[in-house]
Amino acid sequence: MPNNPSPLEVHDLTVSYHHRPVLWGVDFTIPEGKIISIVGPNGAGKSTLLKAVMGLLPLSSGYVKIYGEPLQKKRSIVAYVPQREEVDWDFPINVLDVVLMGRYGRLPFYRRLREEDTALAKDALNQVGMLELQNRQISQLSGGQQQRVFIARALAQQATVYLMDEPFAGVDAATEKAIVTLFESLKSQGKTVICVHHDLNTVIEYFDWTILINLRLVACGPTEEVFNADNLNTTYGGRLGLLAEITERLRQSEWKRRAE
Amino acid sequence: MIESEIWILIIASLVAISCASIGVFLVLRKMSMLGDAISHSVLFGIAAAFLLTSSRSTAVMLIGAGAVGLLTAYLASALNRYGKLQEDASIGVTFTWLFALGVILISAFADRVDLDQECVLYGEIAFAPLDTIEILGKDAGPRAVWMLGFVTLANLIFILMGYRNLKAISFDPVLASSLGINVALWHYLLMSFVSLTTVASFESVGAILVVAMLVVPANTAYLFARSLVGMLSWAIFLALLSAVTGFFLASYFEASISAAMAMMSGVFFVIALLSYHLKALKSVRPMSFPSAVR
Numbered sequence: 264m265p266n267n268p269s270p271l272e273v274h275d276l277t278v279s280y281h282h283r284p285v286l287w288g289v290d291f292t293i294p295e296g297k298i299i300s301i302v303g304p305n306g307a308g309k310s311t312l313l314k315a316v317m318g319l320l321p322l323s324s325g326y327v328k329i330y331g332e333p334l335q336k337k338r339s340i341v342a343y344v345p346q347r348e349e350v351d352w353d354f355p356i357n358v359l360d361v362v363l364m365g366r367y368g369r370l371p372f373y374r375r376l377r378e379e380d381t382a383l384a385k386d387a388l389n390q391v392g393m394l395e396l397q398n399r400q401i402s403q404l405s406g407g408q409q410q411r412v413f414i415a416r417a418l419a420q421q422a423t424v425y426l427m428d429e430p431f432a433g434v435d436a437a438t439e440k441a442i443v444t445l446f447e448s449l450k451s452q453g454k455t456v457i458c459v460h461h462d463l464n465t466v467i468e469y470f471d472w473t474i475l476i477n478l479r480l481v482a483c484g485p486t487e488e489v490f491n492a493d494n495l496n497t498t499y500g501g502r503l504g505l506l507a508e509i510t511e512r513l514r515q516s517e518w519k520r521r522a523e
Numbered sequence: 524m525i526e527s528e529i530w531i532l533i534i535a536s537l538v539a540i541s542c543a544s545i546g547v548f549l550v551l552r553k554m555s556m557l558g559d560a561i562s563h564s565v566l567f568g569i570a571a572a573f574l575l576t577s578s579r580s581t582a583v584m585l586i587g588a589g590a591v592g593l594l595t596a597y598l599a600s601a602l603n604r605y606g607k608l609q610e611d612a613s614i615g616v617t618f619t620w621l622f623a624l625g626v627i628l629i630s631a632f633a634d635r636v637d638l639d640q641e642c643v644l645y646g647e648i649a650f651a652p653l654d655t656i657e658i659l660g661k662d663a664g665p666r667a668v669w670m671l672g673f674v675t676l677a678n679l680i681f682i683l684m685g686y687r688n689l690k691a692i693s694f695d696p697v698l699a700s701s702l703g704i705n706v707a708l709w710h711y712l713l714m715s716f717v718s719l720t721t722v723a724s725f726e727s728v729g730a731i732l733v734v735a736m737l738v739v740p741a742n743t744a745y746l747f748a749r750s751l752v753g754m755l756s757w758a759i760f761l762a763l764l765s766a767v768t769g770f771f772l773a774s775y776f777e778a779s780i781s782a783a784m785a786m787m788s789g790v791f792f793v794i795a796l797l798s799y800h801l802k803a804l805k806s807v808r809p810m811s812f813p814s815a816v817r
Contacts, residue, residue, distance in 0.1 A: 317700075319700055341701075343698070343701035345695065345698055349695060351551075351553075351694070355745070356690075356694060356750060361694070364690075364694070367687055416698075
């Protein structure tokens with residue numbers, strides 16, 4: 264594929280924490296312009312996978328390539344949205360300033376931000392419906408608003424690949440809908456979005472492609488092909504109550520698809 | 524006011540500005556204790572630098588202290604990362620150990636070390652104006668003013684130049700790193716400036732005032748500042764206010780000037796904390812229930 268390299272290729276990736284592997288020999292390649300979920304139980308290494316891709320953790324083995332090149336060469340086209348809880352929301356900063364951080368990587372550290380940077384940040388805020396709150400202190404935002412600010416920061420980075428750690432966790436219904444709409448618009452621009460996702464009920468509805476992991480890779484492919492009872496069973500092990508519920512949902516969506 | 528009193532106020536103001544401004548980033552990075560640790564472990568740096576070079580020049584002291592300050596920051600994070608120690612535990616282990624080494628060096632080689640540990644630890648600002656330097660054969664004022672003036676200027680330039688990156692690594696180091704900012708480099712740069720500030724202030728005003736000025740005004744400002752610029756300005760203002768009020772308090776009671784200044788910073792913290800909670804209480808409206816029947 265030298266002509267059309269994948270936006271993200273992960274090869275034989277192993278990550279250890281205190282000498283214990285948390286990801287083991289993970290290997291996958293994803294297509295461009297898709298909305299992709301990473302699914303697995305707690306402690307399966309989902310966030311670790313994103314952090315490893317971002318070069319935030321040392322790799323025990325393997326490599327990661329962005330459009331066929333190492334991350335260092337492509338950093339400016341990859342935007343990362345950490346989990347909301349990782350940040351001190353009492354930090355004395357307002358909404359616009361957080362979004363402007365998306366522009367920091369584009370300038371030498373001593374250079375002042377330009378007017379176009381501010382314009383891009385405001386445009387990003389507008390896309391997530393937060394422009395009116397640009398001067399608000401971040402401690403005065405709801406969970407959904409905080410998530411929107413984080414996503415706006417990633418948008419301001421004008422990336423091609425977006426890696427998001429649980430963007431739907433603890434957000435209100437309106438924000439969830441706004442994020443899904445935004446994903447569709449990114450997709451239509453040929454951009455790739457990769458999300459760690461927790462809610463198995465919405466995987467089929469929101470994501471084109473799914474990566475199932477639990478320490479090792481279980482499956483990676485189009486959601487309708489890989490998101491099935493067998494793979495979920497392998498990923499989630501013996502958590503039957505949950506599985507029964509999902510299997511039931513799968514059956515329903517299958518039934519709906521046939522009815523259509 | 525006599526000349527020495529004016530010098531004391533100038534020295535205290537320089538300590539206030541340099542400590543409070545750099546302290547803001549320590550507080551935001553949740554590393555207040557690291558400032559405390561560095562301010563103690565630099566004693567080892569000062570003693571070692573003196574033994575190696577037998578020079579008491581400012582530059583040698585600053586270099587020795589800067590190196591040990593970085594060593595403290597490195598050891599603390601290494602013990603935390605590789606030794607599985609909690610962050611506070613690794614700071615506690617590191618600085619007590621280096622501080623003890625410093626005390627041993629000074630006491631063991633007391634005949635060769637022209638450093639008084641009493642003075643280094645409880646350095647008293649009242650004596651600072653007596654230690655003057657000469658430039659081109661003329662009396663150029665207290666040595667502390669020159670040293671602290673240089674460090675204050677260096678701190679302010681560092682903060683102005685690195686403002687954006689310091690802000691990013693304080694807000695979220697993971698995010699900063701994903702933006703391509705070298706978080707480790709900026710962390711150790713910050714720690715070098717903490718060490719410089721500490722050692723420059725240490726000798727002239729004593730450890731108590733240094734630790735207080737690094738941490739207390741910045742924490743007070745954190746309670747109500749709405750922006751980073753605001754937090755920096757408030758921290759510096761509160762530090763200056765503590766210095767001035769502390770000075771007059773000390774002269775009235777004829778008490779230790781350094782301790783009085785440190786205490787005043789605590790008083791302003793308590794006032795800010797109380798008003799913060801009063802404001803929070805007032806803003807809570809009586810609970811309103813939605814009308815049950817529609």
